[in-house]
Amino acid sequence: MGGEFDMKNLGELLIEGKTKKIHLSKSDPSTVIVLNKDRITAGDGARAHDLEGKAEIATKTNTLVFELLNAAGVPTTFIRQASPNIFIAKKVDMVPLEWITRRLATGSYLKRHPGVHECFRFTPPKQETCFKDDANHDPLWSDEQIICANLPNIGRDEIQIMKRLSLVVFEILEKVWAQLNCVLVDMKIEFGIDDKGNILVSDVIDSDSWRLWPEGKKELMKDKQVYRNLTNVTSESLNQVKINFRWIADTLESLKKPANSLVVIALGSSSDLPFAANIETQLKAFDVKYVVRIVSAHKQTAEALHVVAEYEGVNKSIVFIAVAGKSNGLGPVIAGNTSFPVINCPPLDSTGRDVWSSINLPAGIACTTVTSASNAALAAAQIIAL
Template identity: 55%
Template sequence: MSYPKEVGGHKLGKLIIEGKTKQVFDLPENPGLCLLLNKDRITAGDGVKAHDLEGKAAISNQTNAKVFEILQATGLKTSFVKQVSPTAFLSRKCEMIPIEWVTRRLATGSFLKRNPGVPEGFRFCPPKQETFFKDDANHDPQWSEEQIVCAKFKFNGLVIGQDEVDYMRKATILVFEILEKAWALRDCALIDMKIEFGVDTEGNIVLADVIDSDSWRLWPSGDKRLMVDKQVYRNLSTVTAADLETVKRNFNWVKEQLDHLKPTIHHKVVVFMGSPADQEHCQKIAKSARDLGLDVDLRVTSAHKATEETLRIMQQYEDTHGALVFIAVAGRSNGLGPVLSGNTSYPVINCPPPSDKMVQDIWSSLSVPSGLGCATVIYPDSAALMAAQIIGLQDYLVWARLRVKQLEMATSLRHADQKLRNLSV
């Protein structure tokens, strides 16, 4: 069989692996990368049912690229690099972990067969997570986490133990919840989905492989009768050209909807400083907030010395932004935060600047008059995190960045603990 020599301007090396719906090629000029080329092919039942479907490769490739762009915007570690042609994309080289990680929000499909007595549509809260060993000959049997740990898989020098399994479980559920929130913007219910992980050349576990309409169940308006995923194809006892056209039309609809899954609300975090002398403290708040993907403005005004001007600036932001948080930076007698809080329905966070009289000064931020609801934190990163939590109520990408940050912090602690356990005394 002959293979292409070049795709998207990239010279192809040897075929690394070929699956039912894609080929993976080495890239001699980019040793750390590989190229995944999709096929115009749709399969089900471990390949028992299979048909050519012209145009599917391009639809799947674009769907995958859009999904990974959403996930990468949250800071999640993935192997995806970029789309390089209508049917191909670049990926970091990984050794794939042979486990499918499945997350379910509603009980349906194979779950019902394996768990008689559970009614279809039973809602899992939190989402149900399951693992399956990739083995076509045995129809991908379900595995427990204990089986994965005891298999002692080793990829790119990394042994898959309990810590690694814990990370993949948490990341799997997080990926589902991110995409669930994204699809909710189009009134589509993400019912379940499967993902896979790989270990890159540096020994890091990353989300890998492909995420497209083969990977999930998606029900517009939460109605199973409106399903637009591969289950439509799986359910066909006979497959006509018209049936294949319907499947292709569904897949194309999904691809087009992904263009509308970005948050539409315009947010802003406004840091008011009572004096230019507080600029260094405010820049720290701004940096931490921007690292979380927040849009930040810095303003200088005094509630005591320029009350009317302070309220005028505040009003300008209220008139032009849907999701809005004010952060007040004022020492000594903090009138800035309480004045803002008393004149807006948006949240206000006090974050007084450092001072040798901090203990005395902070009481003006903590002891506010009745009827006011401004919060108080001391550290710049705490103010940024609190603002992100508030904005994240309306912007799922900001919410997701916080969740990814929590996941990475927990992982770094596990790594530190692991190193300590491995030290020889």
């Protein structure tokens, strides 16, 4: 990821933190250049060590995370990775708050809430907000404190937007890590506001940002808590922290879209092709593999059953979308002869009466009906994602 970056494009140094420097871009003043450092800190900087290679690992992790969020439609500042330890982002005014989302109770939460047992599960996730103030150890703030602080451009609506986006980010990444057999215990993110007033997920999201337990086991933790817990910091223990961070980046990079799945779009006749094209367009947008087969349940019943049997034996996770107008027997016939999910998507006439043959089905026929082509594709993609 990222090649050589022309350092001549580094503009004014806007801010230097414990683990990164942020410069204005000379070529595009609406963007900033973020340089990660080979530095690890904890306890508001009370503990700090050089860790060779950390900048590259952190940049890789951050890039993978923000690319996932951008692909999911989350508004972020991230643009692209420019070199192994540099990425480009939109210039924003940072909001001096950290938004914390917790799935399991651990760490400081247990100290603040005696009686809550370790790994108590929050459903929905617990959300907290900290005011960024190292001198006072980033104190927790309520919504009322944020409002009364009169932060620039931050009111009740903006608080609710950031709160909701924090939850969205957590739930996306929780599902990603669950797919990789890891539990996202908690995480923190920050926001910025651009010159149009848009609220964007900002700063960085890497191994400094979360608690991550492979197989759901605290003793296998791979996040920065390992560094925080060290009683004696040695070169060997620091190297183990770096190995953990690299494992996180490499594991995220291994994430692949479900390749062993397929949507079979079954059409009653070639006249359904224009309607089915809308399904194809949406599946392509989701990067879901599909095939189109034309077979009539009424006129080619044996062939329809042969098509079902063909895909029963391909060793893939299949979703059928049946597209047939008028008396739609295609979806019910397929559903009656397969254990895979079937979605009816009949092209309706102006009266809408064609839908009844898709929803008024005999007992034991469990296909769903979605009349919108793009929504049928979305439903198939959701099933595959599960």
